[in-house]
Amino acid sequence: MNENKEIINIKENQNRDWDTVLETEISFAPLVDIYETDDDFMLIANMPGVKRDGVQVKLDDGTLVIFGKINYGEVVKRKYILNESEIGNYYRKFKISNNIDVSKIDASYENGQLVVRLPKHERVKPITIEIK
Numbered sequence: 265m266n267e268n269k270e271i272i273n274i275k276e277n278q279n280r281d282w283d284t285v286l287e288t289e290i291s292f293a294p295l296v297d298i299y300e301t302d303d304d305f306m307l308i309a310n311m312p313g314v315k316r317d318g319v320q321v322k323l324d325d326g327t328l329v330i331f332g333k334i335n336y337g338e339v340v341k342r343k344y345i346l347n348e349s350e351i352g353n354y355y356r357k358f359k360i361s362n363n364i365d366v367s368k369i370d371a372s373y374e375n376g377q378l379v380v381r382l383p384k385h386e387r388v389k390p391i392t393i394e395i396k
Contacts, residue, residue, distance in 0.1 A: 289336075289352065289353055290351075290352035290353070291352055291353045291354065291355040292350050292352050292353070292354055292355075293354070293355070293356045294309040294310055294311045294330070294332065294354040294356055294378075295309070295310045296308065296309045296310075296356065302389060302390055303383060303384060303389060304381050304382060304383050304384060305364065305381075305382040305384070306379065306380070306381060306382070307328075307358070307378075307379070307380040307382065308377055308378070308379050308380075309330055309332075309354070309356065309377070309378040309380075310376060310377055311332035311354045311376055311377070311378060312349075312376040313334045313335075313339075313376070314332035314333065314334055314354065314376065315335065316373050318332055318333040318334065318335070319331070319332050319333075319373050319378055320332075320333075321371045321378070321380060323360065323366055323369065326359060326360050326362075327357050327358065327359055327360065328357065328358045328359075328360050328369075328380070328382075329355075329356075329357050329358075330354070330355070330356050330357075330358075330378060330380070331353065331354065331355050332353060332354035332355075332378070333353050334351070334352070334353055339351055360382070363384055363385055363388040364382045364383065364384065364385070365383045365384065365385045365386075368383040369381065369382055369383065
C-alpha cells in the first residue's frame with residue numbers, strides 16, 4: 265500500500281493564483297460531451313472533486329477555456345487504500361465558431377458538472393419558411 269502513496273505526487277497550492285497553478289500543477293483534460301439543439305450548443309464537462317469556487321470559465325480571443333482547481337490541502341491528507349483516479353486540476357480549451365453569440369454564453373456548475381450554453385447567432389438558427 266505504501267507504493268500508492270509514492271506514486272501520488274501532490275503539492276500544496278493554498279493561496280496560489282490560477283495561472284501559477286496551471287503552470288506548476290498537473291492538469292487533466294476533463295471528459296466533455298457537446299451536443300446541439302436548434303438554438304444552442306451545450307458543453308458538459310465532468311470535473312469530480314472540484315467545488316464551485318474552484319471553477320473558472322474564460323473566453324479569450326475566440327477560445328473557450330475551462331479550468332477546475334481541486335483542493336490539494338484536502339487531498340493530501342487522505343490515506344488512500346486504493347487510488348484509481350487521476351488526481352489533479354482540470355484544464356481544456358475549445359475554439360469557438362463565429363456562429364456563437366459570445367455575448368450570451370452562460371455557465372452553471374452543480375454536482376461536479378460544468379454546463380456551458382453556447383447560443384447560436386440568430387443568422388445560423390434553422391428557420392421554417394411558410395409556403396403560400
